[in-house]
Amino acid sequence: MSNFLEFINSQILLLDGAMGTQIQGADLKVEEDYWGQENCSEILNLSRPDFIRNVHMKYLAAGADAVETNTFGGSNLTLGEFGLEEKTIEINRRACELAHEAIAEFSHDGRKRFVVGSVGPGTKLPSLGHIAYDALEASFAMQAEGLILGKADTILIETAQDPLQIKAAINGARIAFAKMGVKLPIMAQVTMETTGTMLVGTDIAAATAILNAMDVEVMGLNCATGPQEMSEHIRYLSRNWPRKISVLPNAGLPELHCGKVHFPLSPDEMAKWLERFLKEDGINIVGGCCGTNEEHIAAIDAMLKQQGAGKARPVPYKREVHFIPAVASLFSVVELRQENAILSIGERCNANGSKKFREAQEREDWETCLDMAKEQVREMSHTLDICTAFVGRDEVRDMTEMLTRLRGSITAPLVIDSTELNVLEAALKLYGGKAIINSLNFEDGEEPARKRMALAKKFGAAIIALTIDEQGMAKTVEQKVVLAHRLYDFCCNKHGLPPSDLLIDPLTFTICTGNEDDRKLGLWTLEAIERISKELPDIQIMLGLSNISFGLNPAARHVLNSVYLDHAQKRGMTGAIIHVSKIMPLHKIPKHEVEAAEDLIFDRRSPLEFAA
Numbered sequence: 001m002s003n004f005l006e007f008i009n010s011q012i013l014l015l016d017g018a019m020g021t022q023i024q025g026a027d028l029k030v031e032e033d034y035w036g037q038e039n040c041s042e043i044l045n046l047s048r049p050d051f052i053r054n055v056h057m058k059y060l061a062a063g064a065d066a067v068e069t070n071t072f073g074g075s076n077l078t079l080g081e082f083g084l085e086e087k088t089i090e091i092n093r094r095a096c097e098l099a100h101e102a103i104a105e106f107s108h109d110g111r112k113r114f115v116v117g118s119v120g121p122g123t124k125l126p127s128l129g130h131i132a133y134d135a136l137e138a139s140f141a142m143q144a145e146g147l148i149l150g151k152a153d154t155i156l157i158e159t160a161q162d163p164l165q166i167k168a169a170i171n172g173a174r175i176a177f178a179k180m181g182v183k184l185p186i187m188a189q190v191t192m193e194t195t196g197t198m199l200v201g202t203d204i205a206a207a208t209a210i211l212n213a214m215d216v217e218v219m220g221l222n223c224a225t226g227p228q229e230m231s232e233h234i235r236y237l238s239r240n241w242p243r244k245i246s247v248l249p250n251a252g253l254p255e256l257h258c259g260k261v262h263f264p265l266s267p268d269e270m271a272k273w274l275e276r277f278l279k280e281d282g283i284n285i286v287g288g289c290c291g292t293n294e295e296h297i298a299a300i301d302a303m304l305k306q307q308g309a310g311k312a313r314p315v316p317y318k319r320e321v322h323f324i325p326a327v328a329s330l331f332s333v334v335e336l337r338q339e340n341a342i343l344s345i346g347e348r349c350n351a352n353g354s355k356k357f358r359e360a361q362e363r364e365d366w367e368t369c370l371d372m373a374k375e376q377v378r379e380m381s382h383t384l385d386i387c388t389a390f391v392g393r394d395e396v397r398d399m400t401e402m403l404t405r406l407r408g409s410i411t412a413p414l415v416i417d418s419t420e421l422n423v424l425e426a427a428l429k430l431y432g433g434k435a436i437i438n439s440l441n442f443e444d445g446e447e448p449a450r451k452r453m454a455l456a457k458k459f460g461a462a463i464i465a466l467t468i469d470e471q472g473m474a475k476t477v478e479q480k481v482v483l484a485h486r487l488y489d490f491c492c493n494k495h496g497l498p499p500s501d502l503l504i505d506p507l508t509f510t511i512c513t514g515n516e517d518d519r520k521l522g523l524w525t526l527e528a529i530e531r532i533s534k535e536l537p538d539i540q541i542m543l544g545l546s547n548i549s550f551g552l553n554p555a556a557r558h559v560l561n562s563v564y565l566d567h568a569q570k571r572g573m574t575g576a577i578i579h580v581s582k583i584m585p586l587h588k589i590p591k592h593e594v595e596a597a598e599d600l601i602f603d604r605r606s607p608l609e610f611a612a
Contacts, residue, residue, distance in 0.1 A: 063301025096150020263291025533572025
C-alpha cells in the first residue's frame with residue numbers, strides 16, 4: 001500500500017487551495033512570465049518556477065498535508081492548443097519537482113506530506129463528440145508519464161465534466177503505470193453544476209456507479225459550487241460510495257463585483273462547512289478549489305487540529321455504506337436487482353431478432369432505430385440490448401452510428417451485444433455510462449473470454465456470461481451449474497469482476513419442437529436457476545426469455561413467455577432479455593392457458609401421452 005493510502009486510511013488529509021486563484025491574483029506579464037502563451041498557467045512551471053514553488057510553500061505553511069501540481073491543463077492535447085505539446089513530459093515532471101522542492105523546505109518538522117498530480121478535464125468532451133476516445137486516452141497517458149517521472153504520490157483527475165473523459169484519464173494513467181513500472185492511487189473528483197448534474201447531464205448516482213466500476217481509490221467533488229450546493233451530493237457519496245471521499249469546494253458560488261469575480265465564503269465559513277461534512281458524512285480528504293487561498297487552508301487546518309484533540313489530524317468519522325450494484329447510462333442508474341421485479345433488457349434493437357430494426361439498419365434509417373429504442377424505454381425496459389451484426393455490413397460502423405445517437409438520447413443503460421471483440425471495444429470507447437457486455441462464454445476456450453474480461457475491467461462494464469463451454473451449450477441441470485461455477489471463478493476470482501456485475505445466463509431452449517429430447521429443457525433451466533441462485537447468491541441470473549417459445553404462434557408465445565418468466569423469477573432469476581409490452585400478468589391470462597403453458601414447461605403429460 002502506498003504511503004498516501006496509508007495516510008488517508010488513518011487520518012483526515014488536508015489538501016491545498018486554488019492554484020488558479022493565486023496565479024490570477026498575481027501581477028504576471030504575458031511576454032516575460034508566460035513566454036507569450038497567455039492563459040497557459042502550466043508554462044509557469046518552466047518560466048517562473050520560483051512563483052509556483054512559492055504558491056506551494058504558502059499552502060504548506062498554512063498547514064496543508066499535500067499540494068496539487070500546477071498541471072490542471074497539462075495534457076498533451078491542451079498544451080497543444082498553445083503549441084507546447086512537445087513539452088508535455090517536461091512541464092508535468094517539473095511541476096512535481098517544484099512541489100517536492102517546496103515540501104523539502106518543511107522537512108524539519110517531521111510531518112509526512114504528499115505531491116498530488118493534477119489532471120484537469122481538458123477542453124474537449126468525448127461524450128459530446130468533441131474528440132475521439134483514443135486521442136484523449138493517449139494524451140492523458142503522456143501527462144501521467146510526466147507526473148510519474150516527477151514522483152507524484154497520487155494522480156488526481158479533477159473537475160471532471162464527462163464520465164467518458166474520466167475513463168480516458170484513468171486508463172491513460174494506467175497505461176503510463178504499466179510503461180513506467182509503478183502503480184499509484186487514482187483519485188477522481190466530479191464537478192456537479194448548479195443544475196445538479198455534471199456538464200453532460202450525469203447525476204451523482206450514475207457517476208458513483210461508473211467510478212466504482214473503474215476501481216478508483218478515492219471519489220470526490222470539486223469546483224463549480226460552494227459547499228452548501230454540494231451537500232446533497234456529498235450525502236449521497238457518504239451513503240453509497242464504498243471507498244474514500246474527497247471534498248474541495250469553491251469558496252461559495254462566484255459573484256460579480258465591479259466587473260471582477262468574487263467568492264463570498266470566508267475562511268471560517270469554509271472550515272465550518274467542512275467540519276460538518278467530516279462529522280455527518282465521514283469524508284477523508286478536504287481542501288479548497290476556486291476562490292480559496294492560504295487563509296482558507298489555515299482555517300481548515302485549525303479546525304482539524306481542534307477535531308483531532310491535540311493531534312495533527314483527526315481519525316475519519318465512521319459512516320455506514322449501503323452500496324447498491326447498478327449499471328448506468330450517461331445520465332442515471334438502474335439497479336441490477338429490481339425490487340419485486342426483474343431487470344428487463346429490451347430486445348428489439350437487435351438486427352438478429354427484430355425484422356423492423358434490421359430493415360431500418362439496412363437502409364441506414366438511424367432515426368427509426370433510435371425511435372425503437374425510445375419506445376422500449378417508454379414501455380419501461382430498464383436497459384436496452386444493442387446488436388448491429390448483419391451479414392454483408394460493417395458492424396463496427398453500424399454500432400458506432402447507433403451508439404453516437406443513443407448515448408445522448410436514451411436514459412436507459414445499454415447492453416452492448418456482439419460476438420466480435422473489435423465491435424465491443426469500439427462501442428465502449430463511445431459510451432460514458434456503465435454498460436453490460438453481451439456476452440462471454442468458453443466455446444473457444446478461455447482466451448476469447450479473457451479478452452472480453454479485459455475490456456469489461458478497462459471500461460467498467462458488467463458482463464453477461466453464457467453457460468457454453470468447449471463441448472457446447474449446457475442443457476442438463478448439472479452441466480449448467482458446473483459451468484456457472486467455472487464462469488464465476490474465471491470472471492470474479494481470476495479477473496476481479498465484482499460478483500454483482502456478473503450476469504450468468506444458464507440458457508433457455510425452445511420446448512415447442514415436439515422432440516422427446518427437448519421436453520424437459522425448460523424445467524432443467526428452472527432447476528438450474530434455483531441451484532445457481534443458492535450456490536452463487538451475489539451474482540445476477542438472466543435469460544434470453546423468448547427462446548423458450550420459439551416455434552409457436554405469437555399469441556401462444558406471449559402466454560408461454562409470461563408464464564415461464566413468472567416461474568423463473570420465483571426460482572431466483574433476476575433479469576431477462578424480453579419484449580416488455582408483450583409480457584402479461586398471470587391474473588390476466590385465462591386459467592386454462594396458464595395450465596397449458598405449465599404442462600409444457602413441467603412436461604406434464606396425460607395418461608394417453610404416456611401410453612403412446
